Amino acid sequence: MTRVDDRDLEVSPxxxxxxxxxxxxxxxxxxxxxxxxxxxxxxRIERIEENEGPGHGHGxxxxxxxxxxxxxxxxxxxxxxxxxxxxxxxxxxxxxxxxTSSLSPRASELAYSVEGGSVVAGGYLRQVxxxxxxxxxxxxxxxxxxxxxxxxxxxxxxxxxxxxxxxGTASFRITPSGHHLWLVDVGPFLVTVKGxxxxxxxxxxxxxxxxxxxxxxxxxxxxxxxxxxxxRAGQRVVVNLPRAETLITEDAGEDGATESxxxxxxxxxxxxxxxxxPAAAPLPSGKPRQEKSSALAAASSSPxxxxxxxxxxxxxxxxxxxxxxxxxxxxxxxxxxxxxxDQAMAGGDWDRILDDVERxxxxxxxxxxxDEELLxxxxxxxxRRRMDLAREALVSERRRFPSSRRSLDATYLLGRVEExxxxxxxxxxxxxxxxxxxxPAGTYASEALGRKMTLMNELNGASRARPLxxxxxxxxxxxxxxxxxxxxxxxx
Amino acid sequence: xxxxxxxxPLTLAVTASYRHVSDADVGRGLIAGQSWAIAETWHRFAPxxxxxxxxxxxxRAEAQDVAQExxxxxxxxxxxxxxxxxxxxxxxxxxxxxxxxxxxxRKTRGWLSFHRPETLVDVGADTLDVEARDLLRRFYARLDRxxxxxxxxxxxxHLESMTVEEVGAALELSTSxxxxxxxxxxxxxxxxxxxxxxxxxxxxxxxxGTT
Numbered sequence: 001m002t003r004v005d006d007r008d009l010e011v012s013p014x015x016x017x018x019x020x021x022x023x024x025x026x027x028x029x030x031x032x033x034x035x036x037x038x039x040x041x042x043x044r045i046e047r048i049e050e051n052e053g054p055g056h057g058h059g060x061x062x063x064x065x066x067x068x069x070x071x072x073x074x075x076x077x078x079x080x081x082x083x084x085x086x087x088x089x090x091x092x093x094x095x096x097x098x099x100t101s102s103l104s105p106r107a108s109e110l111a112y113s114v115e116g117g118s119v120v121a122g123g124y125l126r127q128v129x130x131x132x133x134x135x136x137x138x139x140x141x142x143x144x145x146x147x148x149x150x151x152x153x154x155x156x157x158x159x160x161x162x163x164x165x166x167x168g169t170a171s172f173r174i175t176p177s178g179h180h181l182w183l184v185d186v187g188p189f190l191v192t193v194k195g196x197x198x199x200x201x202x203x204x205x206x207x208x209x210x211x212x213x214x215x216x217x218x219x220x221x222x223x224x225x226x227x228x229x230x231x232r233a234g235q236r237v238v239v240n241l242p243r244a245e246t247l248i249t250e251d252a253g254e255d256g257a258t259e260s261x262x263x264x265x266x267x268x269x270x271x272x273x274x275x276x277x278p279a280a281a282p283l284p285s286g287k288p289r290q291e292k293s294s295a296l297a298a299a300s301s302s303p304x305x306x307x308x309x310x311x312x313x314x315x316x317x318x319x320x321x322x323x324x325x326x327x328x329x330x331x332x333x334x335x336x337x338x339x340x341x342d343q344a345m346a347g348g349d350w351d352r353i354l355d356d357v358e359r360x361x362x363x364x365x366x367x368x369x370x371d372e373e374l375l376x377x378x379x380x381x382x383x384r385r386r387m388d389l390a391r392e393a394l395v396s397e398r399r400r401f402p403s404s405r406r407s408l409d410a411t412y413l414l415g416r417v418e419e420x421x422x423x424x425x426x427x428x429x430x431x432x433x434x435x436x437x438x439x440p441a442g443t444y445a446s447e448a449l450g451r452k453m454t455l456m457n458e459l460n461g462a463s464r465a466r467p468l469x470x471x472x473x474x475x476x477x478x479x480x481x482x483x484x485x486x487x488x489x490x491x492x
Numbered sequence: 493x494x495x496x497x498x499x500x501p502l503t504l505a506v507t508a509s510y511r512h513v514s515d516a517d518v519g520r521g522l523i524a525g526q527s528w529a530i531a532e533t534w535h536r537f538a539p540x541x542x543x544x545x546x547x548x549x550x551x552r553a554e555a556q557d558v559a560q561e562x563x564x565x566x567x568x569x570x571x572x573x574x575x576x577x578x579x580x581x582x583x584x585x586x587x588x589x590x591x592x593x594x595x596x597x598r599k600t601r602g603w604l605s606f607h608r609p610e611t612l613v614d615v616g617a618d619t620l621d622v623e624a625r626d627l628l629r630r631f632y633a634r635l636d637r638x639x640x641x642x643x644x645x646x647x648x649x650h651l652e653s654m655t656v657e658e659v660g661a662a663l664e665l666s667t668s669x670x671x672x673x674x675x676x677x678x679x680x681x682x683x684x685x686x687x688x689x690x691x692x693x694x695x696x697x698x699x700x701g702t703t
Contacts, residue, residue, distance in 0.1 A: 011650065011678065015686040018631055019650045021624070026546045028539045037542075037556060038534050041563050043526070157526060474512045 005084030028225055117145075137161070139174035141182070149201075153479040154185070164478050170202035176216070185478075186211075188423055188442070189222035189239070196233075208243035221443060222251040244379065350380040354389070366392060371401040378413060382420070411435040412444040415451060425455050433472050446472075453488070462491040511535075519576025530567050530649040537583040538563070544584075548591055550632035551614050562590045563611070588644065588662050595640035634684045638677050645670055646677035 011019075029037070033118050117133035120126050125133045125145055134144040135153065141161075145151050149168025155161065160181035163170075174182050174193050182193040187202040189209050196216025211220060213231045220229040220237065229237060229248075238247045325391050341353055357365045357377060368378065374397040381390035392419065397410040415431035418424035432452040439445060457465035469485035476482065513521075513532065521529025541562050545555035566586050573582050635643050641663070648659045649670075660670045 012682045012685065015650070015678070016564055017680050018627070018685060022547055022550075022628070022651055023653075025628075026543050029542050033556075034535060034538055037538060037559060041530070044560060044564060045567060047529075268571055470512055473557060 009062065037133075102420055119153055125151050125153060134246045137175075139177065139180070142173045143170060144172075145170050152478045165200055165202050167202060167204050169199060171197075171199040174216070187222075188241075188447075189220055192219040192221070208287075209239040209241070210237070212236045316441070341373060350383045353377060353380040354384060354386065357389070362389065362392065366396040369396075371404050371406045373396055374400075375406050375409065375413075378410070378417075382413070382417060387417050387421050391421075408435065408439045409444065411438065412442075412448050419451070419455070425459055429455050429459070446476045446479040449475070450479060451486070453481060453485060457488060462488055466491070513628065515579045516576040519573055519579040519582070522570040522579070523573055523576065525570070527682075530570075531584065533566065533579065534563055537580065541583065541587045544587055544647075544652060545591060547651040548644070549594070550628065550635070553614060554594075558587070558590050558594055561594075562586045565590065584662065588648075592640050592644055592663075595643055598636065599640065631681075631685075634681055638680065639667075642673045642677040645673040646681065649674055650678070 008068045043107065114125075115134040115136070116131045117125055117127040119135075125135075127133050127145070127147070127185075132145050132146050132147045133151075134142065136142050137156075145162065145165075146169040149170055150166040151168075151170055152164045153161070154164055160179075160183070162183040162185070164185040165187075172182075172184065172193065174196050176196075179374065184191040184193065184200060186200050187204060187207070187209055189202075191198075191200060191211065194217070196218055197214040198216070198218060199214070202211075207271045209222075211218070211231065213235050215233050217233070218231050220231065222239075223241065229246075231237060231248075234250055236249045238249075239245070240247075303310060303362060341356070353376065365377070366374070374393045376391035378390045378397065381387070381393060391414065394410040394414045397404075398414075401407050409433055411431055412435045415428040415435065418428035418431060421427075429452055430449040432455075435442065435448045436445060436452070442448075449468065453465050453468035453472055456468055465488055469488035472479065472481055472485040473489070511532075515536070518529050518532050518536070523531055538559055541559045542552075542555050545558040546552050549555055549558070557575065562583070566583060569586075573579065575582075579702070638646065644663060645659055645665075648654045648662060654662065656667055656670050656674065659665070659674075660667050663670070665673075
């Protein structure tokens, strides 16, 4: 074997200049080239998996763009001589050499399609035309963004999918499965789905949320101080955030939900609501007739809805419909107060709540109110810019009900209160820190981290906020602060 | 009518923003067959693959074909990724294999068609003058005469500026074999360059002048 001396590896000036020239001339691909290449890649993967079969060759680099074959006299002679053996050898050689670049078969895993648009970076559903966007999944589920609506596909994995409706109306037809969890972020609300057909809409301008459930069951969580809503087929919920008003009405669901079945399902709740909050019950006079009945209407931002829900749960567990909701209702007098606050919350009459507190005394109210009422009081005080009272209500919430979920909500809301207070931004950061440490995956985790990032930027500059932006983008890539976080990442 | 139940696993369909995810996590996503991971892998490593292939083949169009093949294979063979942290090396090894396969296929096609396949050199097509482009075309034509292995050794050493040891690791060759192939390839190409009348004087240098 020839020994190679290192001097043999030395590069001549001409070769050095040639290689330098090549290195200079090869430029990195542009973003457009990369995106085009990625589209081609996905298209190719899908095409291969659709068409592949035993012995089928795939993805050859030799696709005719190389200039092809040229018919030469030598080739003509070769063919004319009928060199069958050579042809056979050629075939073997082709299989062996070209076939090495084939793709081995594997079961298809990419099985979703988009109509009327495309999914672009960040999962954003971009509409092409005016017909809306429709996504179809391999297991039969479908979702459609109505024309003009905006939404994102946040994640899809083997455990389920998560989507965000940022504006407008979207309809869902989810195939029931015990293996998948479907989550839909609708503005500040989270809809948890298990096999259902429903339409949901969100108007960011008026902060109005609506969900019409045609089939199946869903749970809605979000800024509803009455707690999560569990809806059955045929129900429709409308939440008006500025008015802190929640209306639940009954439609004729596809499951055949009738008025009587509705009554059995939610009767106690309706009865309870009607008894406790008569003024909140009637629907607006202009309600369409197909909404059969019963306006269960309740101010879900109020204890009434929670009470109704508690009765539903209590009835299921054998408790009577008169069972009161959660703890903290110490006296009949407080119950009366609750009724008054139901009406006030439903009508956005914050002043009435605050008047009641002034009349009964702040200290006694804070000592006797339920956790729901404390949160309602805090909200009323916030809306009326009574930040001191809001802070006291929230602190009482945390002190008296430290293990409740609303205590966590109060922690986040304390941050919001401090933000609205002169010189309170540093304190707000601490409240957000506490919320994030206690509930890293809580309802307000995205908001708390986003607010903290914003405040850190204001207080300490972009360099201190950038790690938070990075964390935010990693944890909530489709969150409402993602744009701010990306801007921070780009900031000098 | 109730909807039929489904047990088909949902699969990833779209990428969100994964720019801050580590290579290891992208690798794990790739192993799990998640399509965001293949997209992210593409965005991270396609520039490397495209550049390497373009320099080795002399054609951006062919480099794009190679990149497509690399990432198709990567997707299909992702489960063989044992160390997700080494995703970059994993991708590069696929690029080398596809390049080698492509170069061998070229040789085969040249033999089968009884003519040497035309070298489609488009490196510098937009920036170089006709003379320089012609030089490049002849340079790559000479490279076409090398065996696939010799050419890859040459390309990795001289065009990718890899060390002999790195070339050996990438091609799974011993250092001495790499040196031997490199000496052979370099000698042939250098002789070709020297034989070109006035070539050295027409080659631009790094500073923009000529040698």
